[in-house]
Amino acid sequence: MKKVFRKIFLSLMISCTVNTLFALDFGGVLSNVTEVNPTKDNFFNLEQQNNLSVWIKSPLGESGDNYFIAEGLYRFTYKKDFYTLNYIDLSLLKFVLNKEVGDNKFSANIGRFVYSDITSYIFTQATDGAELSYSGSFFDCSFLLSYTGLLNENIVQMNYSPDYREKIDSVYSFSDKFLVSSLTFSLPALIKNNSLAVQGIGSIRIDDLAYNRFYFILSLNGAISDNLFYGLNGVAFASSYAKEDFKFSPFGYAYLNFFYEKLYVNANVIYAGEDFIGISRLPALNSAYEPEYSGLLVPGLVVSYKIDDNIRLFGDAKVAFDNTNNFELKGFQYKLGLDYQVLTDFYVGLKWLQYFDINKSDKDLNSLILSASISF
């Protein structure tokens, strides 16, 4: 078995090296995010983040469908009066293989790649492993087997085991060790333009104290009319930590997307049971404490309008209710922003964000964010 793996690995490396001589493509992005969070005590509360990412890509064989891509990242983070941090990461290192046989398409991602579950709220992040997919005329299916212990925990944000301690000062610190696997089965054209998908995700911690999470997802989405699309997602969640009993909790996510010429409107609602927690860390609110989707009911509205090909205005609003406390109002946030693609390789954006917490004003957040990026 080892010999087979060695042969496959060697062939891929040789193929990649030979191709590299002829067809190596490379590029990068330099970006800046400057955030000012005015508070009562400190008006000029500055946070700065700079990223430099560089990628290389090489085709594997004649067709552009099979290729190798790697991307490295350097991140500088500064928070006035608090910290100055430097991180490095390997954001991508993957072999992408595609093969079409008649109406059947087979594909594989092998290495470090970005994965997203069908709701995008459970496991959406970079991971190391393999994803195999099949797409046919009647059904699609895919299988993922991955490991998170080699990721840089300061770049890839996850919900770790309760006993896990993060090491934010290290340039590269290995993340909590989870073996994450998923199996997805979908019927893309169940009835006209409606598709049904079923996904099971399991995350098992490989350490002294067990922390295991399991998700069963049922998703239905499709088109109501030419401009209106819907999605309904229901999740059954179970988790166990150390020798505690399993806890069960539901999660639901529904949305309506409306497109009309240059206008895009999205209305959505998320319900997360008291004990629900995703694998990836995805803050539900931009409050100073950034709570996860756990014990919350969050209806939201997103509106975006393209003034022309280069300029986009957008705004969104969210209201959060605490479903562990009779759906008491928890907070409200809104965001207004502008994206401007100045040139094809130069982008600037401006965003104003406010969060008001109903009970505790120290969780309020005012934030002005200026971002810019240049690609080369």
Add this chain to the structure above:
Amino acid sequence: MKKRITFILCFLLFPFFICAQNFNHLNSIVETEKITLEQVSFLVASYLDSEDESISLEQSFVKLSQMGYFLENDKPSDFITVKKLSGIYAKVFNIKGGIFYRLFKKSDRYAFKELMALGYFPDNVDPSDSVSGVDAIGLLNDMMGGDE
């Protein structure tokens, strides 16, 4: 199918290839799997000066070389790559480009990225790939506004 594509492309570019000799050149380009610098020169020269009805492949290459489209060591029989074709077409259509395209004297690499960003190529295109005659004419047609 191939004949139909040839007919459509010839029809689209008819104003530039009005004489019989040019039409024959165009026909051979359409059937070429890997287009050469000379053949691209012919397409570009015909586009730039459609009144010159008798221009040959050789004359086109010389003309474009003199206009600074090619490097000194470029040969007429060299197969063109997607990247090189991007560089030529970006100059022909006077694409303004981004910061790096301007900074690196309109290099082929940034011309390719520019056309990629403008949506002229699919995501999986390899800049070092050779180009077929149909694709070279198709791209020329798209950049002329034929896709609108």
